[in-house]
Every structure is written in C-alpha cells, then in structure tokens.
Amino acid sequence: MSELTLHTSSLFDPKQKKFLPDVSISVDQTSGNIVKVWTRKAEREIKENDIDLRGKTVIPGMVDAHTHIFLHAYQERPSLNQKRDESAAERIIRSVNHCRKALLAGFTTYRDLGSESMGDSDANVRDAIARGLMPGPRLFVATKVIASTGSYEPRTENGGDGHVCLPAGADAVDGVEEIRRAVRRRIAAGADVIKFFADYRRRIMRYPPAQQHPYIHSVKFPPANPNPDVLLFNQEEMDTIVQEARLAECPVAAHCGTINGTLCAIKAGVHTIEHAYFANEEVFDQMIKNNVVFVPTLSVCEELHPKRLEEIKAKVACAHKKGVRLACGGDTGPVPHGSNARELELMMEAGVPVEDVIEAATVGGWDACGGDLCGLRFGWFDAGTRADIVALDTDPRDDRQAFRKVNFVMKDAAVYKKDGKMVMLDE
C-alpha cells in the first residue's frame, strides 16, 4: 500500500454543500480509494512529499452524466456525417483524444450514452482506460441505444430492401419479446446502462425544402411542426425495457423530447430522463415522486436550439426549485470534449446556486450512474470512495469560469494533472 496525502485550504463537501477549511485527505494508490479525511490541526502535519493544494478550491472529480466519446462537434466538419464518413479507426483515435481532454478538464467519470454507430466499442474503450492503456474518465457505457424500427436509425427509403445508408446507430426492436432480447443483448455486450429513445422523429424531412419522399412540388399548408417527435414505444414496451434491465440490476436512461414520452418513461420506472426540453410542472412532479434523475443537457441545447435556451433554462430553474434531482450532462461530443464545464456554467446561469451545481456535477453524477448499482462510490470525499480529486485555480463563488481553470486532477488516486500540466504516467 502506498499512501499519498493531500492538503487543502478550501474544499467543497458536496454532501454538506459547504466549503470547508483545512481539510487533508489520505489516498491509497494501490486500491485507488480515499483512506481518510480529516481537519488539519497544525502546519507540521504537512510533510515533504505531500501534495499541497492550499490556495486552490478543491472539489471531487466531476461527472459528465451525458456524453458520446465517439462524436465530436458537428460544426468542426459540417459538410460530412461523422457516422458515415469517418472510419472506425479514426473515430476510435478521436475518442482517445476526447477522453484525455475530458480527464484533464477535471471530469473523472463519463456516463457515455450511446456509441453512435460504433457498435459496442465504447465498452472496449472503457476497458482500455481501466487497464491503464490511455488516460480518460471512468466510463459507464450504453453500447448501442435501443429504439424502434424506423426511428433512431438510418433512413431506408432510398436504399431498397434491407439496405441502409449509414451504419446503424441503434438496436432497433419492436414488441416485448424483441425488446427483452435486446436488453439482454446490450448487457451481454458490456452495457453499464441501458439507454432507449422514448420518442424521436419517425419519418424525417417530410416536407420541402428538406423533404425527400414522397416528392411534393409545393406545399400550401405546411404542418405547424413538419418534423415532430412522436412516441417510439408504447407503455408496455417501455415497461419491458425497465423490467428487463432491473433483472440485471442495470439502470435505464431515457431520451425524451415530448411531455408524453417523458411521462411514459417515468411511469416505466427509468432511472434518468435526458433532455426533456418540453417538460412542465407535471413532469417535474412525477420525477420527484418517482426518484428520477433529470439530466437537462443545456450545453447541447445552446449548440442546437439556441433560440429555446432561455426558455429551457427557466424550466431547469423551476425543476430545481421544486426539488428535482439534477445531474450535469452536456450531451458532450456535439459539445466539444474538454468544454464539459459549460454545463455547470449554464446551470448557474439558469439560477441554480453554485453549491447545488457542484453537487449535481459530483454526487448527482454518481446518482445518474445508478448510485450503488454502478459498483463504485465516487463524487464525494469519504473513506472508501474513489480518490477522484480536482483543484481549481479560482473559487467558483467569485469566478463563474472557475470550472475551466483546472490545476490538478487525480483519478483513482493517480495524478494526471499537476500545476495545470498533464503528468505523463509510466507505462
């Protein structure tokens, strides 16, 4: 057992939601756990080889509760479709870079919700990180998402029978028996979380100028919403997803756009709701009643639906006020990896107090990963929890951009960043 001791002068305890002075922490580099947390009485407790984080703001390693390691920002190469035009090798190499950036940005855990046409490779990247082959956050992965036929998958209308234009993004299944099998298939493939789409577009681009099929020259009376999200599964099917995942003690995340889809997913018993940009008070009340974690993904909203951002921030403020359990997840990927802190900033902009935001980005993230179902404890400072420790150069109570100024990163008791620079590990 090799022990390391860290000393802090301002440490945020997310369980008490308080900044505490003079806390010291011992970690065990063999197990990767925190051994002891105590309040320092005297200067002489600080030894020569200890890590001195005094003068910085220390928080637990952050959790991004909604990511896609194989995606990068759409605007980086707007003319191409990543899933179709980038090779599997390129996408894996990109994921290596994404994971390193995320870790150095202070994100020690990623809940990666869908491999986006990379099959089960997210489980392999997770294992490569766990085996020390590359630096990155601890991953909890979904492998392929579950959706129904003709929804979150390539369009087939021009491809002829059985041909698809893009590699499949989802495990497309219909009816309770297929769904049962699909959930078992995901767990066999190494999924830590089951992700399904409660609603989505069923027949995309159905009217000019984007329409493809059937071709119509002009539309005098276009529908108010030409491309609506609709339910992908009926209640019985959603119930089956959750019941089947429960047999394996696996948490379930639901992508939800509509109010109806969100309510059905909550009723089915999902663990987390993703996005829910149309959520209302009824939805939030149901979330509270059913202990659902809400991951509002404000960062991707800012990227993709900037016109609705203020309205959606107000919804998050309402959810927080009511007492909905929040977690920070950016839908990172479309939002660049390494800029994960944007989600925390947007939550603060929405009016959530900084203490609650840090809690949502740490303990809230652990909750989103399934809490004790995920097999580990992380996101706060206690003996036996993983030694994930981040130090910021500034105090987020004074500096709204503090979460971007990451000076020090420890994950599983290993130091990856010190004095603002990456630490090269042997092996």
Ligand SMILES: [Zn+2]
């Ligand atoms: Zn996503």
